[in-house]
Amino acid sequence: MTMIEKLKDFKIKRLLFNFLIFNLLILTSIYAIEPPANVVAKDNPNDGGGSILIQWRISPSDSILDGYRILRQQQGSTEISEVGFIGRGRISFTDEGTTDKMKYTYQVVAVKDTSEVASAWSNPATSKPQWFDTNRISVVVFTILFTFLIIYFIERAKKGTNLFVRKIPGLAAVDEAVGRATEMGKPILYVPGLTGISDVATIAAMNILGEVAKKIAQYDSRLIVPNTDPIVFTVAREVVKEAYIQAGRPDAFKPDSVYFVTDSQFAYAAAVDGIMTREQPATNFFMGYFYAEALILAETGASTGAVQIAGTDAVTQLPFFITSCDYTLLGEELYAASAYLSREPLLLGGLIGQDWGKAVIVVILVVLTVIGLLTNLQVLKLF
Amino acid sequence: MTHNPWIWVSAILTLGIFSFLYKENPFYRVCEHLFIGISNGYSITFVWHRVLMPTLINPVAHGEKLWLILIAIIGAFYFMYFIPQISWLVRIPIAIVLGYGAGASIPRGIDAAIVQQLRATIITRSTFLSVYNGIWSIVILFGVIATISYFFFSRERKGILKPLSYTGIVFIMIGFGASFGYTVMARVSLLIGRLTFLLRDWLGIIH
CATH class of the missing domain: 2.60.40.10 (Immunoglobulins)
Incomplete structure (x- = not known):
C-alpha cells in the first residue's frame, strides 16, 4: 500500500468513526429521559x-x-x-x-x-378529613331552597289555604279498583317494590299502601302484601295495621295479609306470579322500585285479567308497566300519590313546595343558558 | 346428553319454571317453593357468615367495638314484633332506618337529579364548538323544560302548560321506547343463555 492509499484509508476510517459517534449522540439525545x-x-x-x-x-x-x-x-x-x-x-x-x-x-x-x-423528593404532607366539601355548596343551596319552599307551603296549608292538585288518572282509579275487587269478592295484591326502606320509592310506596289499605278496610276487601325486604315487611305491616285503625276497623286487620317471602329477586317474582295465578286478585298494585322482574309480574297480572296500577321511578322498568298495566304513575307521580290520595294539608303543602322547586329549576336553566350564550361567563362553575 | 346429575337437576327445574308459560301447575309450584326455600336458606347463611360474624360477633368477641352491642340491641327490637306486649319497640329501629335513609338520600338525590342534570343541560358558547352538539343540546334543553312541565301538579294543564306538558310526554315516551327496545334485547340474551344451557350443556344438541 502506497503512502497515498494509506492516507485515503485513514480518512475513510476517521469519517466512519465520526459518523458512528454522531449517530450515537443523536440516539442518546432521542432516548435520554428527563424527570418531572x-x-x-x-x-x-x-x-x-x-x-x-x-x-x-x-x-x-x-x-x-x-x-x-x-x-x-x-x-x-x-x-x-x-x-x-x-x-x-x-x-x-x-x-x-x-x-x-x-x-x-x-x-x-x-x-x-x-x-x-x-424527581426530587416532595415537601412532607399529611392527610386530614374536612368538615365541608366545598365542591357541593350548590347542593347545600338547593337543599336549603327546597326545604324553605316546602316548609313555607306546609305552613300555608296548615293555615287553611286551599291548595289545588290536578287530577292524576292512575290515582283517580284507586277507588274504582278497590270497589271492583270488593264486588268480585277477590283480594287486592300490593307489591311494594324490591328496594330497602331507605329508598325514596319504597317510602312513597309505603305512603300509598297506607291510603290503599284504608280504602280496603272501609270496603272490607282482602289485602295481600308479599315483601322482599324484611325491614320493609315490618314497616308495611305497621302501616297496614295503622290504616285499619284509622279506618275504624282494627278488628279487620289480619297480620298474615302482610308477609315476607324472600329477598331473592327472581324467587320473589316466581312467588308473586304464583300468588297472582292461585289467588286471582281483582286488582294489582305495583308501587316502588323494580328491576328486571317488573315485566314478569305485570305480564302475569295482565294474563289473570286484574286491573293493574303501577308506579315507579325506575326509568328502565316504566316502559314495561306502561305496556302491561291499566294505569302507570310515572316517576314523580309516585311521590305525589300519597298527597293526592290523602288530601292531607301537610302532604299537599309539600307537593306544592316541590312544584315551586321545579319552577325554580326551569328559571335557572333558562337564565343561565341565556347568560352562557350571551357572555363569556363560566356559568357551569356555579355548580 | 350429559350424565352429570346436577345439570339434570338444573335443567328439570328450568323446565319447571318455564312450564308456567303454559299455565300454573303442580310442577311449577314445586319449583317455586324450592326456589323460595333455597334462596331464604342461602340468605340466612350469607347474612350469618358475611355480615353478622365479621362485622358484629367477631369484633365484640375480641373486645373491640363494644358499642356495636347497643346497635345490635336496637336491631333486635325488630324481633319484638313477636311479643305483642312490647311490639311497639319495633318502631325504634324503623324510625332510625327511615330517618337515616331520608337524610342520606335527599342530598344525594339533589346532587344527582338536580345539580348534575342542570350542569349537563345548560347551554354555553362552548357547546356550539360543534354544530351537531349544539343542535342536540338545544333539543335536550327544550326536552328537559317540557318534561318538567309535565310533572307540575299544582296547576291545571292550561295556557302555556298545555302544549309544554304534551310535548313533555312525547319526549318521555320517546325515551321509554328506546329504553324498551334496549331492555328487551338484554332479556332476549338472557333467554338465549338459558336455551344454550338446555340445548348444549344438558341435551348436547348444539356445540
Missing part, C-alpha cells in the same frame, strides 16, 4: 381524610415515556414504597392509602422501558 419537576404533595381537599394529592410539572420527555411511578416515604422511616403507576401525560396522582396525621414525602419517577429517572 416541582413535585408538590398536599392533603387531598374535600375528602374524609386518608388521601394525599401529588402534583408535578410534566417531564420534557413525556411524549416518549411509558409513565410515572409514584414512590412514597413515611417520615422517620427508611422504607420507600411504590403507591402507584400512571400513564404519560398525567400531572397528578392521589395516594388513597395514607394514615391521617402521618407525614409523607413523594418522588415521581419517569419510566421508559428499563430506564428510570426520579
Whole structure:
C-alpha cells in the first residue's frame, strides 16, 4: 500500500468513526429521559381524610415515556414504597392509602422501558378529613331552597289555604279498583317494590299502601302484601295495621295479609306470579322500585285479567308497566300519590313546595343558558 | 346428553319454571317453593357468615367495638314484633332506618337529579364548538323544560302548560321506547343463555 492509499484509508476510517459517534449522540439525545419537576404533595381537599394529592410539572420527555411511578416515604422511616403507576401525560396522582396525621414525602419517577429517572423528593404532607366539601355548596343551596319552599307551603296549608292538585288518572282509579275487587269478592295484591326502606320509592310506596289499605278496610276487601325486604315487611305491616285503625276497623286487620317471602329477586317474582295465578286478585298494585322482574309480574297480572296500577321511578322498568298495566304513575307521580290520595294539608303543602322547586329549576336553566350564550361567563362553575 | 346429575337437576327445574308459560301447575309450584326455600336458606347463611360474624360477633368477641352491642340491641327490637306486649319497640329501629335513609338520600338525590342534570343541560358558547352538539343540546334543553312541565301538579294543564306538558310526554315516551327496545334485547340474551344451557350443556344438541 502506497503512502497515498494509506492516507485515503485513514480518512475513510476517521469519517466512519465520526459518523458512528454522531449517530450515537443523536440516539442518546432521542432516548435520554428527563424527570418531572416541582413535585408538590398536599392533603387531598374535600375528602374524609386518608388521601394525599401529588402534583408535578410534566417531564420534557413525556411524549416518549411509558409513565410515572409514584414512590412514597413515611417520615422517620427508611422504607420507600411504590403507591402507584400512571400513564404519560398525567400531572397528578392521589395516594388513597395514607394514615391521617402521618407525614409523607413523594418522588415521581419517569419510566421508559428499563430506564428510570426520579424527581426530587416532595415537601412532607399529611392527610386530614374536612368538615365541608366545598365542591357541593350548590347542593347545600338547593337543599336549603327546597326545604324553605316546602316548609313555607306546609305552613300555608296548615293555615287553611286551599291548595289545588290536578287530577292524576292512575290515582283517580284507586277507588274504582278497590270497589271492583270488593264486588268480585277477590283480594287486592300490593307489591311494594324490591328496594330497602331507605329508598325514596319504597317510602312513597309505603305512603300509598297506607291510603290503599284504608280504602280496603272501609270496603272490607282482602289485602295481600308479599315483601322482599324484611325491614320493609315490618314497616308495611305497621302501616297496614295503622290504616285499619284509622279506618275504624282494627278488628279487620289480619297480620298474615302482610308477609315476607324472600329477598331473592327472581324467587320473589316466581312467588308473586304464583300468588297472582292461585289467588286471582281483582286488582294489582305495583308501587316502588323494580328491576328486571317488573315485566314478569305485570305480564302475569295482565294474563289473570286484574286491573293493574303501577308506579315507579325506575326509568328502565316504566316502559314495561306502561305496556302491561291499566294505569302507570310515572316517576314523580309516585311521590305525589300519597298527597293526592290523602288530601292531607301537610302532604299537599309539600307537593306544592316541590312544584315551586321545579319552577325554580326551569328559571335557572333558562337564565343561565341565556347568560352562557350571551357572555363569556363560566356559568357551569356555579355548580 | 350429559350424565352429570346436577345439570339434570338444573335443567328439570328450568323446565319447571318455564312450564308456567303454559299455565300454573303442580310442577311449577314445586319449583317455586324450592326456589323460595333455597334462596331464604342461602340468605340466612350469607347474612350469618358475611355480615353478622365479621362485622358484629367477631369484633365484640375480641373486645373491640363494644358499642356495636347497643346497635345490635336496637336491631333486635325488630324481633319484638313477636311479643305483642312490647311490639311497639319495633318502631325504634324503623324510625332510625327511615330517618337515616331520608337524610342520606335527599342530598344525594339533589346532587344527582338536580345539580348534575342542570350542569349537563345548560347551554354555553362552548357547546356550539360543534354544530351537531349544539343542535342536540338545544333539543335536550327544550326536552328537559317540557318534561318538567309535565310533572307540575299544582296547576291545571292550561295556557302555556298545555302544549309544554304534551310535548313533555312525547319526549318521555320517546325515551321509554328506546329504553324498551334496549331492555328487551338484554332479556332476549338472557333467554338465549338459558336455551344454550338446555340445548348444549344438558341435551348436547348444539356445540
